[in-house]
Amino acid sequence: MAVFNILHITKYQYNFAVKESSNEIRLFPHNFENQDVLHYDLMISHYPEVTYSNDYHGNKVGHFNILEAHDEMIIQSKMLVRINHSLKIPEIDDTKVSAIDLHNDIYLLRLSYPEKIKKQAEIEAILKEIHFEEKSIIDIAYACNQYVFNNFEYTKGITNVETTVDEILGHKKGVCQDFAHVLLQLLRTAGIPSRYVSGYICPNESGMRGEGATHAWVEIYTPKQGWLGIDPTNNIWTMDNHVKLSVGMNFKDCSPAKGSFKGLAQQTLSVSVQIGYEDGRHIQEINDVALQKNSVVFELQSNHTEQQQQ
Template structure:
Protein backbone atom coordinates (compact mmCIF):
# COMPACT_ATOMS: atom_id res chain seq x y z
CA UNK A 1 0.00 0.00 0.00
CA UNK A 2 1.17 3.52 -0.84
CA UNK A 3 0.17 6.82 0.73
CA UNK A 4 -0.04 10.00 -1.36
CA UNK A 5 -0.39 13.66 -0.42
CA UNK A 6 -2.34 15.58 -3.07
CA UNK A 7 -2.68 19.36 -3.13
CA UNK A 8 -5.13 20.73 -5.72
CA UNK A 9 -5.93 24.45 -6.09
CA UNK A 10 -8.34 26.03 -8.56
CA UNK A 11 -8.38 29.84 -8.53
CA UNK A 12 -10.37 32.38 -10.52
CA UNK A 13 -9.34 36.04 -10.71
CA UNK A 14 -11.72 38.76 -11.99
CA UNK A 15 -10.75 42.24 -13.19
CA UNK A 16 -13.78 43.70 -11.39
CA UNK A 17 -16.09 42.52 -8.65
CA UNK A 18 -18.60 39.73 -9.35
CA UNK A 19 -21.42 38.35 -7.20
CA UNK A 20 -23.64 35.31 -6.75
CA UNK A 21 -21.06 32.71 -7.72
CA UNK A 22 -22.87 29.37 -7.60
CA UNK A 23 -20.61 26.34 -8.03
CA UNK A 24 -20.76 22.57 -8.03
CA UNK A 25 -17.55 20.71 -7.15
CA UNK A 26 -16.41 17.09 -7.46
CA UNK A 27 -13.00 17.03 -5.81
CA UNK A 28 -13.84 14.52 -3.10
CA UNK A 29 -12.10 11.13 -3.33
CA UNK A 30 -14.39 8.39 -4.61
CA UNK A 31 -15.53 6.00 -1.90
CA UNK A 32 -14.38 2.49 -2.79
CA UNK A 33 -12.40 -0.41 -1.36
CA UNK A 34 -9.30 0.43 -3.42
CA UNK A 35 -8.49 3.65 -1.56
CA UNK A 36 -8.69 4.94 2.00
CA UNK A 37 -8.99 8.64 2.84
CA UNK A 38 -6.77 9.49 5.80
CA UNK A 39 -7.45 13.22 5.74
CA UNK A 40 -9.20 15.67 3.45
CA UNK A 41 -9.29 19.43 4.02
CA UNK A 42 -11.29 21.70 1.74
CA UNK A 43 -10.91 25.50 1.89
CA UNK A 44 -13.10 27.84 -0.20
CA UNK A 45 -12.88 31.64 -0.39
CA UNK A 46 -15.36 33.34 1.92
CA UNK A 47 -16.04 30.07 3.75
CA UNK A 48 -19.52 29.58 2.22
CA UNK A 49 -21.87 26.89 3.45
CA UNK A 50 -21.19 23.70 1.52
CA UNK A 51 -24.06 21.34 0.78
CA UNK A 52 -22.67 17.86 0.19
CA UNK A 53 -24.67 15.23 -1.68
CA UNK A 54 -24.26 12.01 -3.65
CA UNK A 55 -25.05 12.27 -7.34
CA UNK A 56 -26.61 9.74 -9.73
CA UNK A 57 -23.25 8.07 -10.42
CA UNK A 58 -22.34 7.67 -6.76
CA UNK A 59 -19.92 10.60 -6.64
CA UNK A 60 -19.66 12.79 -3.55
CA UNK A 61 -20.30 16.35 -4.72
CA UNK A 62 -20.59 19.77 -3.12
CA UNK A 63 -22.70 22.83 -3.90
CA UNK A 64 -22.01 26.36 -2.62
CA UNK A 65 -23.06 29.95 -3.31
CA UNK A 66 -20.69 32.88 -2.76
CA UNK A 67 -23.15 35.77 -2.75
CA UNK A 68 -20.89 38.59 -1.57
CA UNK A 69 -18.96 40.79 -3.99
CA UNK A 70 -15.51 39.32 -4.73
CA UNK A 71 -12.61 39.57 -7.18
CA UNK A 72 -11.15 36.13 -6.49
CA UNK A 73 -12.42 32.62 -5.88
CA UNK A 74 -10.04 29.96 -4.60
CA UNK A 75 -10.98 26.31 -4.07
CA UNK A 76 -8.22 24.39 -2.31
CA UNK A 77 -8.17 20.65 -1.61
CA UNK A 78 -5.54 18.94 0.56
CA UNK A 79 -5.87 15.16 0.46
CA UNK A 80 -3.96 12.39 2.21
CA UNK A 81 -4.99 9.05 0.74
CA UNK A 82 -3.78 5.47 0.90
CA UNK A 83 -3.96 3.34 -2.23
CA UNK A 84 -5.04 -0.15 -1.17
CA UNK A 85 -5.30 -1.81 -4.56
CA UNK A 86 -2.58 -4.35 -5.37
CA UNK A 87 0.12 -3.41 -7.87
CA UNK A 88 -1.50 -5.94 -10.22
CA UNK A 89 -5.19 -6.76 -9.91
CA UNK A 90 -6.18 -10.35 -10.76
CA UNK A 91 -8.83 -10.02 -13.46
CA UNK A 92 -11.29 -12.59 -14.72
CA UNK A 93 -10.13 -13.45 -18.26
CA UNK A 94 -12.52 -16.39 -18.51
CA UNK A 95 -15.94 -14.76 -18.79
CA UNK A 96 -17.14 -13.92 -22.27
CA UNK A 97 -19.85 -11.86 -23.87
CA UNK A 98 -22.51 -14.45 -23.02
CA UNK A 99 -21.87 -13.82 -19.31
CA UNK A 100 -22.11 -10.07 -19.95
CA UNK A 101 -25.45 -10.53 -21.65
CA UNK A 102 -26.66 -12.30 -18.53
CA UNK A 103 -25.69 -9.45 -16.17
CA UNK A 104 -26.52 -6.26 -18.06
CA UNK A 105 -30.28 -6.34 -18.88
CA UNK A 106 -31.37 -6.29 -15.23
CA UNK A 107 -29.12 -3.36 -14.31
CA UNK A 108 -30.36 -0.02 -15.67
CA UNK A 109 -27.02 1.65 -14.91
CA UNK A 110 -25.12 -0.90 -16.99
CA UNK A 111 -27.67 -0.59 -19.79
CA UNK A 112 -27.16 3.19 -19.84
CA UNK A 113 -23.36 2.89 -19.81
CA UNK A 114 -23.45 0.36 -22.65
CA UNK A 115 -25.03 2.76 -25.16
CA UNK A 116 -22.66 4.63 -27.51
CA UNK A 117 -23.05 8.34 -28.26
CA UNK A 118 -24.43 9.44 -31.62
CA UNK A 119 -21.47 10.73 -33.63
CA UNK A 120 -20.96 11.61 -37.29
CA UNK A 121 -18.08 9.24 -37.99
CA UNK A 122 -19.40 6.09 -36.37
CA UNK A 123 -18.04 4.24 -39.39
CA UNK A 124 -14.49 4.88 -38.14
CA UNK A 125 -15.44 3.44 -34.75
CA UNK A 126 -16.99 0.41 -36.44
CA UNK A 127 -13.72 -0.10 -38.32
CA UNK A 128 -11.78 -0.13 -35.04
CA UNK A 129 -14.28 -2.63 -33.64
CA UNK A 130 -13.74 -4.92 -36.63
CA UNK A 131 -10.00 -4.92 -35.95
CA UNK A 132 -10.21 -5.81 -32.25
CA UNK A 133 -13.45 -7.72 -31.75
CA UNK A 134 -13.27 -11.51 -31.55
CA UNK A 135 -16.51 -13.10 -30.23
CA UNK A 136 -14.67 -16.02 -28.62
CA UNK A 137 -12.45 -13.76 -26.50
CA UNK A 138 -13.20 -12.87 -22.90
CA UNK A 139 -14.58 -9.42 -22.14
CA UNK A 140 -11.37 -8.50 -20.29
CA UNK A 141 -9.26 -9.51 -23.31
CA UNK A 142 -11.40 -7.41 -25.67
CA UNK A 143 -11.11 -4.40 -23.34
CA UNK A 144 -7.35 -4.87 -23.16
CA UNK A 145 -7.08 -5.09 -26.96
CA UNK A 146 -9.11 -1.88 -27.28
CA UNK A 147 -6.79 -0.06 -24.90
CA UNK A 148 -3.72 -1.29 -26.76
CA UNK A 149 -5.15 -0.27 -30.15
CA UNK A 150 -5.72 3.34 -29.00
CA UNK A 151 -2.27 3.50 -27.42
CA UNK A 152 -0.58 2.29 -30.62
CA UNK A 153 -2.62 4.17 -33.23
CA UNK A 154 -3.30 7.54 -31.56
CA UNK A 155 -0.50 9.95 -30.72
CA UNK A 156 -0.17 11.60 -27.33
CA UNK A 157 0.14 15.36 -28.00
CA UNK A 158 -0.62 18.15 -25.54
CA UNK A 159 -2.50 21.23 -26.68
CA UNK A 160 -3.97 19.92 -29.93
CA UNK A 161 -7.43 19.41 -28.38
CA UNK A 162 -9.53 21.24 -25.79
CA UNK A 163 -12.46 20.66 -23.47
CA UNK A 164 -15.01 20.80 -26.30
CA UNK A 165 -13.19 18.34 -28.59
CA UNK A 166 -15.55 15.63 -29.84
CA UNK A 167 -14.87 11.99 -30.62
CA UNK A 168 -15.24 12.85 -34.31
CA UNK A 169 -12.44 15.40 -34.00
CA UNK A 170 -10.23 12.98 -32.06
CA UNK A 171 -10.60 10.50 -34.92
CA UNK A 172 -9.59 13.21 -37.39
CA UNK A 173 -6.59 14.32 -35.30
CA UNK A 174 -5.53 10.75 -34.47
CA UNK A 175 -4.05 12.37 -31.36
CA UNK A 176 -4.87 14.00 -28.03
CA UNK A 177 -4.43 13.60 -24.28
CA UNK A 178 -5.94 11.40 -21.61
CA UNK A 179 -9.46 12.84 -21.72
CA UNK A 180 -9.59 12.31 -25.50
CA UNK A 181 -8.34 8.74 -25.31
CA UNK A 182 -10.86 7.95 -22.56
CA UNK A 183 -13.76 9.33 -24.61
CA UNK A 184 -12.61 7.42 -27.69
CA UNK A 185 -12.27 4.16 -25.78
CA UNK A 186 -15.74 4.60 -24.26
CA UNK A 187 -17.25 4.95 -27.74
CA UNK A 188 -15.50 1.82 -28.99
CA UNK A 189 -16.41 -0.31 -25.96
CA UNK A 190 -20.02 0.85 -25.94
CA UNK A 191 -20.30 0.10 -29.65
CA UNK A 192 -19.49 -3.49 -28.65
CA UNK A 193 -22.14 -3.13 -25.89
CA UNK A 194 -19.56 -3.38 -23.12
CA UNK A 195 -20.67 -1.07 -20.27
CA UNK A 196 -17.94 1.44 -19.48
CA UNK A 197 -17.58 4.70 -17.62
CA UNK A 198 -15.31 7.75 -17.55
CA UNK A 199 -13.07 8.19 -14.49
CA UNK A 200 -11.35 11.35 -13.27
CA UNK A 201 -8.59 11.39 -10.68
CA UNK A 202 -4.84 11.58 -10.25
CA UNK A 203 -1.98 9.45 -11.45
CA UNK A 204 0.64 9.38 -8.73
CA UNK A 205 4.46 9.30 -8.87
CA UNK A 206 6.06 5.97 -9.66
CA UNK A 207 9.27 4.65 -11.20
CA UNK A 208 7.71 3.95 -14.60
CA UNK A 209 7.33 7.56 -15.76
CA UNK A 210 3.68 7.29 -16.76
CA UNK A 211 2.09 9.97 -18.91
CA UNK A 212 0.07 12.39 -16.79
CA UNK A 213 2.07 11.69 -13.65
CA UNK A 214 1.67 14.35 -10.97
CA UNK A 215 -1.48 15.86 -12.50
CA UNK A 216 -5.17 15.18 -12.79
CA UNK A 217 -5.84 12.32 -15.15
CA UNK A 218 -8.63 10.43 -16.90
CA UNK A 219 -9.13 6.77 -17.69
CA UNK A 220 -11.89 4.20 -18.24
CA UNK A 221 -13.59 1.54 -16.16
CA UNK A 222 -15.15 -1.40 -18.00
CA UNK A 223 -17.64 -3.87 -16.56
CA UNK A 224 -16.09 -7.35 -16.44
CA UNK A 225 -18.70 -10.07 -15.75
CA UNK A 226 -17.96 -11.98 -12.58
CA UNK A 227 -15.56 -9.25 -11.47
CA UNK A 228 -17.16 -5.79 -11.63
CA UNK A 229 -15.63 -2.47 -12.60
CA UNK A 230 -12.01 -2.71 -13.78
CA UNK A 231 -9.99 0.41 -14.50
CA UNK A 232 -7.84 0.63 -17.61
CA UNK A 233 -5.71 3.56 -18.80
CA UNK A 234 -5.45 3.96 -22.62
CA UNK A 235 -3.01 6.86 -22.25
CA UNK A 236 -0.47 4.48 -20.72
CA UNK A 237 -1.79 1.11 -21.99
CA UNK A 238 -2.07 -0.37 -18.49
CA UNK A 239 -4.71 -1.74 -16.17
CA UNK A 240 -5.24 0.67 -13.27
CA UNK A 241 -3.37 -0.25 -10.10
CA UNK A 242 -2.22 1.48 -6.92
CA UNK A 243 -0.88 4.56 -8.73
CA UNK A 244 -4.34 5.82 -9.71
CA UNK A 245 -6.47 7.76 -7.19
CA UNK A 246 -10.11 8.12 -8.20
CA UNK A 247 -12.24 11.25 -7.75
CA UNK A 248 -15.39 10.76 -9.82
CA UNK A 249 -17.06 8.55 -12.41
CA UNK A 250 -19.71 9.18 -15.02
CA UNK A 251 -20.78 8.77 -18.62
CA UNK A 252 -18.20 11.34 -19.78
CA UNK A 253 -16.08 14.28 -18.64
CA UNK A 254 -19.04 16.57 -17.95
CA UNK A 255 -20.27 14.22 -15.21
CA UNK A 256 -16.88 14.45 -13.48
CA UNK A 257 -15.84 18.10 -13.86
CA UNK A 258 -14.11 19.20 -10.61
CA UNK A 259 -15.60 22.72 -10.74
CA UNK A 260 -18.48 24.20 -12.72
CA UNK A 261 -20.90 27.01 -12.08
CA UNK A 262 -22.04 30.57 -12.84
CA UNK A 263 -21.51 34.10 -11.53
CA UNK A 264 -23.02 37.56 -12.08
CA UNK A 265 -21.00 40.46 -13.36
CA UNK A 266 -19.39 41.91 -16.55
CA UNK A 267 -15.87 40.77 -15.66
CA UNK A 268 -12.86 39.37 -17.47
CA UNK A 269 -11.57 36.29 -15.67
CA UNK A 270 -8.35 34.34 -15.36
CA UNK A 271 -8.17 30.78 -14.13
CA UNK A 272 -5.20 29.01 -12.58
CA UNK A 273 -4.90 25.33 -11.64
CA UNK A 274 -2.17 23.91 -9.42
CA UNK A 275 -1.72 20.23 -8.59
CA UNK A 276 1.02 18.66 -6.48
CA UNK A 277 1.24 14.92 -5.82
CA UNK A 278 3.68 13.75 -3.18
CA UNK A 279 4.95 10.26 -2.34
CA UNK A 280 5.83 8.85 1.08
CA UNK A 281 9.57 9.32 0.57
CA UNK A 282 9.15 13.04 -0.08
CA UNK A 283 9.38 12.78 -3.86
CA UNK A 284 6.67 14.83 -5.59
CA UNK A 285 5.45 16.18 -8.92
CA UNK A 286 3.73 19.51 -9.39
CA UNK A 287 2.27 21.55 -12.20
CA UNK A 288 0.62 24.96 -12.46
CA UNK A 289 -1.36 26.17 -15.47
CA UNK A 290 -2.98 29.40 -16.57
CA UNK A 291 -6.17 28.45 -18.39
CA UNK A 292 -7.34 30.79 -21.14
CA UNK A 293 -11.08 31.40 -20.83
CA UNK A 294 -13.30 33.26 -23.31
CA UNK A 295 -14.19 36.85 -22.45
CA UNK A 296 -17.84 37.67 -21.93
CA UNK A 297 -19.85 40.55 -20.53
CA UNK A 298 -23.17 38.77 -20.14
CA UNK A 299 -24.93 39.16 -16.80
CA UNK A 300 -24.70 35.42 -16.31
CA UNK A 301 -21.15 34.22 -17.03
CA UNK A 302 -20.34 30.53 -17.27
CA UNK A 303 -17.31 29.38 -15.32
CA UNK A 304 -15.78 27.02 -17.83
CA UNK A 305 -15.40 23.34 -16.96
CA UNK A 306 -11.68 23.64 -17.71
CA UNK A 307 -10.24 22.62 -14.35
CA UNK A 308 -9.75 18.96 -15.10
CA UNK A 309 -8.84 19.64 -18.71
CA UNK A 310 -6.14 22.12 -17.72
CA UNK A 311 -4.21 19.52 -15.79
CA UNK A 312 -5.11 16.33 -17.66
CA UNK A 313 -1.91 15.65 -19.50
Protein backbone atom coordinates in the same frame (compact mmCIF):
# COMPACT_ATOMS: atom_id res chain seq x y z
CA MET B 1 0.43 -0.32 -1.42
CA ALA B 2 1.17 3.42 -1.44
CA VAL B 3 0.16 6.51 0.55
CA PHE B 4 -0.08 9.94 -1.10
CA ASN B 5 -0.63 13.42 0.30
CA ILE B 6 -2.31 15.44 -2.48
CA LEU B 7 -2.96 19.18 -2.58
CA HIS B 8 -5.25 20.28 -5.46
CA ILE B 9 -5.67 24.04 -5.93
CA THR B 10 -8.20 25.40 -8.43
CA LYS B 11 -7.92 29.13 -9.12
CA TYR B 12 -10.46 31.14 -11.12
CA GLN B 13 -9.58 34.74 -11.94
CA TYR B 14 -11.83 37.35 -13.59
CA ASN B 15 -10.79 40.53 -15.40
CA PHE B 16 -13.76 42.33 -13.81
CA ALA B 17 -15.54 41.67 -10.53
CA VAL B 18 -18.38 39.13 -10.64
CA LYS B 19 -21.04 38.22 -8.07
CA GLU B 20 -23.60 35.53 -7.19
CA SER B 21 -21.25 32.74 -8.16
CA SER B 22 -22.95 29.34 -7.89
CA ASN B 23 -20.64 26.31 -7.91
CA GLU B 24 -20.54 22.53 -7.89
CA ILE B 25 -17.39 20.55 -7.06
CA ARG B 26 -16.38 16.89 -7.28
CA LEU B 27 -13.06 16.90 -5.47
CA PHE B 28 -13.70 14.17 -2.93
CA PRO B 29 -11.70 10.94 -3.29
CA HIS B 30 -13.65 7.69 -3.19
CA ASN B 31 -13.55 5.21 -0.33
CA PHE B 32 -13.77 1.91 -2.16
CA GLU B 33 -12.29 -1.60 -2.17
CA ASN B 34 -8.70 -0.63 -2.94
CA GLN B 35 -8.61 3.04 -1.88
CA ASP B 36 -8.87 4.42 1.66
CA VAL B 37 -9.23 8.14 2.40
CA LEU B 38 -7.26 8.72 5.60
CA HIS B 39 -7.81 12.49 5.81
CA TYR B 40 -9.58 15.19 3.80
CA ASP B 41 -9.75 18.97 4.11
CA LEU B 42 -11.50 21.56 1.90
CA MET B 43 -10.89 25.33 1.93
CA ILE B 44 -12.63 27.87 -0.33
CA SER B 45 -11.91 31.58 -0.58
CA HIS B 46 -14.61 33.87 0.92
CA TYR B 47 -15.52 30.94 3.23
CA PRO B 48 -18.93 29.99 1.78
CA GLU B 49 -21.16 27.40 3.40
CA VAL B 50 -20.84 24.08 1.53
CA THR B 51 -23.70 21.58 1.32
CA TYR B 52 -23.24 18.01 0.15
CA SER B 53 -25.13 15.43 -1.86
CA ASN B 54 -24.51 12.28 -3.88
CA ASP B 55 -25.09 12.23 -7.63
CA TYR B 56 -26.47 9.47 -9.87
CA HIS B 57 -23.06 7.78 -10.05
CA GLY B 58 -22.52 7.85 -6.29
CA ASN B 59 -20.02 10.70 -6.31
CA LYS B 60 -19.96 13.10 -3.37
CA VAL B 61 -20.78 16.60 -4.65
CA GLY B 62 -20.22 19.93 -2.89
CA HIS B 63 -22.46 22.95 -3.59
CA PHE B 64 -21.70 26.53 -2.58
CA ASN B 65 -22.46 30.15 -3.50
CA ILE B 66 -20.36 33.31 -3.26
CA LEU B 67 -22.82 36.20 -3.35
CA GLU B 68 -20.50 39.18 -2.80
CA ALA B 69 -18.44 40.77 -5.60
CA HIS B 70 -15.08 39.06 -6.19
CA ASP B 71 -12.40 38.90 -8.88
CA GLU B 72 -10.85 35.60 -7.75
CA MET B 73 -12.05 32.26 -6.40
CA ILE B 74 -9.68 29.64 -4.99
CA ILE B 75 -10.68 26.08 -4.07
CA GLN B 76 -8.10 24.11 -2.09
CA SER B 77 -8.61 20.37 -1.68
CA LYS B 78 -6.17 18.41 0.51
CA MET B 79 -6.27 14.65 0.94
CA LEU B 80 -4.27 11.76 2.38
CA VAL B 81 -5.05 8.57 0.45
CA ARG B 82 -3.85 4.96 0.71
CA ILE B 83 -3.98 2.84 -2.48
CA ASN B 84 -3.75 -0.93 -2.93
CA HIS B 85 -4.62 -1.76 -6.54
CA SER B 86 -3.26 -5.28 -6.19
CA LEU B 87 -6.78 -6.04 -4.95
CA LYS B 88 -8.17 -5.20 -8.39
CA ILE B 89 -5.62 -6.63 -10.84
CA PRO B 90 -7.67 -8.32 -13.61
CA GLU B 91 -7.85 -12.07 -13.28
CA ILE B 92 -7.81 -14.57 -16.12
CA ASP B 93 -11.42 -14.25 -17.20
CA ASP B 94 -13.02 -15.64 -20.36
CA THR B 95 -16.43 -14.08 -19.72
CA LYS B 96 -18.00 -12.76 -22.93
CA VAL B 97 -20.09 -9.62 -23.40
CA SER B 98 -23.22 -11.76 -23.88
CA ALA B 99 -22.95 -12.83 -20.21
CA ILE B 100 -23.64 -9.29 -18.94
CA ASP B 101 -27.26 -9.03 -17.77
CA LEU B 102 -28.00 -5.46 -18.85
CA HIS B 103 -31.79 -5.64 -18.84
CA ASN B 104 -31.99 -6.09 -15.07
CA ASP B 105 -29.60 -3.24 -14.26
CA ILE B 106 -30.56 0.19 -15.59
CA TYR B 107 -27.24 1.71 -14.52
CA LEU B 108 -25.17 -0.81 -16.49
CA LEU B 109 -27.53 -0.49 -19.44
CA ARG B 110 -27.07 3.29 -19.52
CA LEU B 111 -23.28 2.91 -19.42
CA SER B 112 -23.33 0.56 -22.40
CA TYR B 113 -24.87 3.10 -24.82
CA PRO B 114 -22.27 4.71 -27.13
CA GLU B 115 -22.52 8.41 -27.87
CA LYS B 116 -24.16 9.39 -31.18
CA ILE B 117 -21.32 10.60 -33.39
CA LYS B 118 -20.82 11.21 -37.11
CA LYS B 119 -17.80 8.91 -37.34
CA GLN B 120 -19.38 5.85 -35.73
CA ALA B 121 -18.44 3.77 -38.79
CA GLU B 122 -14.79 4.42 -37.96
CA ILE B 123 -15.34 3.11 -34.43
CA GLU B 124 -17.02 -0.03 -35.78
CA ALA B 125 -14.15 -0.54 -38.25
CA ILE B 126 -11.63 -0.43 -35.39
CA LEU B 127 -13.60 -3.06 -33.46
CA LYS B 128 -13.76 -5.26 -36.54
CA GLU B 129 -10.01 -4.85 -37.02
CA ILE B 130 -9.30 -6.20 -33.52
CA HIS B 131 -11.82 -9.10 -33.98
CA PHE B 132 -13.77 -8.06 -30.88
CA GLU B 133 -16.59 -10.58 -31.38
CA GLU B 134 -14.17 -13.45 -30.75
CA LYS B 135 -12.75 -12.00 -27.52
CA SER B 136 -13.66 -11.91 -23.83
CA ILE B 137 -14.60 -8.67 -22.07
CA ILE B 138 -11.09 -8.36 -20.60
CA ASP B 139 -9.40 -8.99 -23.96
CA ILE B 140 -11.65 -6.51 -25.81
CA ALA B 141 -10.85 -3.84 -23.24
CA TYR B 142 -7.13 -4.47 -23.47
CA ALA B 143 -7.13 -4.54 -27.29
CA CYS B 144 -9.12 -1.28 -27.51
CA ASN B 145 -6.87 0.33 -24.90
CA GLN B 146 -3.79 -0.68 -26.86
CA TYR B 147 -5.28 0.62 -30.12
CA VAL B 148 -5.93 4.08 -28.65
CA PHE B 149 -2.44 4.19 -27.13
CA ASN B 150 -0.75 3.20 -30.40
CA ASN B 151 -2.82 5.28 -32.82
CA PHE B 152 -3.42 8.57 -30.98
CA GLU B 153 -0.67 11.06 -30.23
CA TYR B 154 -0.42 12.51 -26.72
CA THR B 155 -0.31 16.26 -27.39
CA LYS B 156 -1.20 19.10 -25.04
CA GLY B 157 -2.97 22.25 -26.24
CA ILE B 158 -4.82 20.65 -29.17
CA THR B 159 -8.11 20.03 -27.36
CA ASN B 160 -10.22 21.45 -24.53
CA VAL B 161 -13.08 20.27 -22.32
CA GLU B 162 -15.58 20.78 -25.17
CA THR B 163 -13.70 18.71 -27.81
CA THR B 164 -15.93 16.00 -29.30
CA VAL B 165 -15.12 12.38 -30.11
CA ASP B 166 -15.55 13.20 -33.81
CA GLU B 167 -12.88 15.91 -33.53
CA ILE B 168 -10.49 13.61 -31.66
CA LEU B 169 -10.94 10.91 -34.31
CA GLY B 170 -10.19 13.56 -36.94
CA HIS B 171 -6.81 14.76 -35.71
CA LYS B 172 -5.90 11.68 -33.59
CA LYS B 173 -4.25 13.86 -30.97
CA GLY B 174 -5.14 14.89 -27.44
CA VAL B 175 -4.60 14.29 -23.75
CA CYS B 176 -5.88 11.82 -21.16
CA GLN B 177 -9.54 12.92 -21.25
CA ASP B 178 -9.58 12.61 -25.06
CA PHE B 179 -8.04 9.14 -24.96
CA ALA B 180 -10.64 8.14 -22.36
CA HIS B 181 -13.55 9.44 -24.47
CA VAL B 182 -12.42 7.48 -27.55
CA LEU B 183 -11.93 4.33 -25.49
CA LEU B 184 -15.41 4.72 -23.99
CA GLN B 185 -16.92 4.95 -27.48
CA LEU B 186 -15.15 1.75 -28.53
CA LEU B 187 -16.07 -0.23 -25.42
CA ARG B 188 -19.70 0.86 -25.31
CA THR B 189 -20.11 0.08 -29.01
CA ALA B 190 -18.79 -3.41 -28.19
CA GLY B 191 -21.52 -3.67 -25.53
CA ILE B 192 -19.31 -3.32 -22.44
CA PRO B 193 -20.62 -1.04 -19.65
CA SER B 194 -17.88 1.55 -19.18
CA ARG B 195 -17.45 4.79 -17.27
CA TYR B 196 -15.15 7.79 -17.27
CA VAL B 197 -12.90 8.21 -14.21
CA SER B 198 -11.42 11.47 -12.97
CA GLY B 199 -8.48 11.43 -10.58
CA TYR B 200 -4.72 11.68 -10.31
CA ILE B 201 -1.78 9.62 -11.47
CA CYS B 202 0.93 9.96 -8.85
CA PRO B 203 4.53 9.83 -10.13
CA ASN B 204 6.42 6.60 -9.55
CA GLU B 205 9.53 7.51 -11.59
CA SER B 206 8.37 5.30 -14.47
CA GLY B 207 7.79 8.24 -16.81
CA MET B 208 4.08 7.63 -17.36
CA ARG B 209 2.16 10.33 -19.20
CA GLY B 210 -0.03 12.55 -17.03
CA GLU B 211 1.97 12.04 -13.84
CA GLY B 212 1.72 14.71 -11.18
CA ALA B 213 -1.51 16.21 -12.49
CA THR B 214 -5.22 15.58 -12.80
CA HIS B 215 -5.75 12.50 -14.91
CA ALA B 216 -8.53 10.50 -16.59
CA TRP B 217 -9.01 6.85 -17.42
CA VAL B 218 -11.82 4.31 -17.87
CA GLU B 219 -13.47 1.58 -15.81
CA ILE B 220 -15.09 -1.46 -17.40
CA TYR B 221 -17.62 -3.78 -15.80
CA THR B 222 -17.30 -7.55 -15.78
CA PRO B 223 -19.86 -9.88 -14.14
CA LYS B 224 -17.07 -11.83 -12.44
CA GLN B 225 -14.81 -9.02 -11.19
CA GLY B 226 -16.95 -5.88 -11.06
CA TRP B 227 -15.34 -2.56 -12.02
CA LEU B 228 -11.76 -2.60 -13.34
CA GLY B 229 -9.70 0.47 -14.24
CA ILE B 230 -7.76 0.75 -17.50
CA ASP B 231 -5.63 3.70 -18.63
CA PRO B 232 -5.40 4.32 -22.42
CA THR B 233 -2.92 7.19 -22.00
CA ASN B 234 -0.35 4.73 -20.65
CA ASN B 235 -1.67 1.41 -22.01
CA ILE B 236 -1.95 -0.20 -18.56
CA TRP B 237 -4.49 -1.40 -16.05
CA THR B 238 -4.71 1.01 -13.11
CA MET B 239 -1.99 0.69 -10.51
CA ASP B 240 -1.06 1.84 -7.01
CA ASN B 241 -0.43 5.36 -8.28
CA HIS B 242 -3.94 5.94 -9.67
CA VAL B 243 -6.07 7.92 -7.19
CA LYS B 244 -9.79 8.03 -8.01
CA LEU B 245 -12.00 11.11 -7.50
CA SER B 246 -15.24 10.57 -9.43
CA VAL B 247 -16.92 8.52 -12.15
CA GLY B 248 -19.52 9.24 -14.82
CA MET B 249 -20.62 8.98 -18.43
CA ASN B 250 -17.91 11.41 -19.55
CA PHE B 251 -15.86 14.40 -18.42
CA LYS B 252 -18.93 16.58 -17.86
CA ASP B 253 -20.16 14.19 -15.16
CA CYS B 254 -16.77 14.32 -13.43
CA SER B 255 -15.68 17.94 -13.83
CA PRO B 256 -13.80 18.80 -10.60
CA ALA B 257 -15.38 22.28 -10.52
CA LYS B 258 -18.07 24.01 -12.54
CA GLY B 259 -20.55 26.80 -12.04
CA SER B 260 -21.91 30.15 -13.16
CA PHE B 261 -21.74 33.79 -12.10
CA LYS B 262 -23.31 37.17 -12.76
CA GLY B 263 -21.13 39.75 -14.42
CA LEU B 264 -19.55 40.65 -17.72
CA ALA B 265 -16.07 39.22 -17.22
CA GLN B 266 -13.61 36.89 -18.86
CA GLN B 267 -12.32 34.09 -16.65
CA THR B 268 -9.09 32.14 -16.57
CA LEU B 269 -8.57 28.84 -14.81
CA SER B 270 -5.33 27.53 -13.32
CA VAL B 271 -5.03 24.11 -11.68
CA SER B 272 -2.12 23.17 -9.42
CA VAL B 273 -1.57 19.63 -8.12
CA GLN B 274 1.10 18.86 -5.55
CA ILE B 275 1.75 15.24 -4.60
CA GLY B 276 3.71 14.24 -1.50
CA TYR B 277 5.16 10.85 -0.59
CA GLU B 278 5.67 9.08 2.71
CA ASP B 279 9.43 9.72 2.49
CA GLY B 280 8.94 13.50 2.29
CA ARG B 281 9.43 13.94 -1.48
CA HIS B 282 6.91 15.98 -3.43
CA ILE B 283 6.21 17.04 -7.01
CA GLN B 284 4.04 19.87 -8.34
CA GLU B 285 2.34 20.45 -11.70
CA ILE B 286 0.58 23.70 -12.71
CA ASN B 287 -1.70 23.85 -15.75
CA ASP B 288 -3.64 26.67 -17.38
CA VAL B 289 -6.88 25.01 -18.45
CA ALA B 290 -8.38 25.77 -21.87
CA LEU B 291 -11.98 26.88 -21.35
CA GLN B 292 -14.83 27.11 -23.85
CA LYS B 293 -14.50 30.19 -26.04
CA ASN B 294 -16.81 33.15 -25.42
CA SER B 295 -19.38 34.19 -28.01
CA VAL B 296 -18.72 37.10 -30.38
CA VAL B 297 -21.45 39.13 -28.62
CA PHE B 298 -19.82 38.51 -25.24
CA GLU B 299 -16.41 39.59 -26.56
CA LEU B 300 -17.85 42.83 -27.96
CA GLN B 301 -19.61 43.62 -24.69
CA SER B 302 -16.54 42.77 -22.66
CA ASN B 303 -14.30 44.97 -24.81
CA HIS B 304 -16.76 47.85 -24.47
CA THR B 305 -16.78 47.45 -20.67
CA GLU B 306 -12.97 47.42 -20.60
CA GLN B 307 -12.77 50.62 -22.67
CA GLN B 308 -15.16 52.35 -20.26
CA GLN B 309 -12.91 51.39 -17.35
CA GLN B 310 -9.80 52.96 -18.92
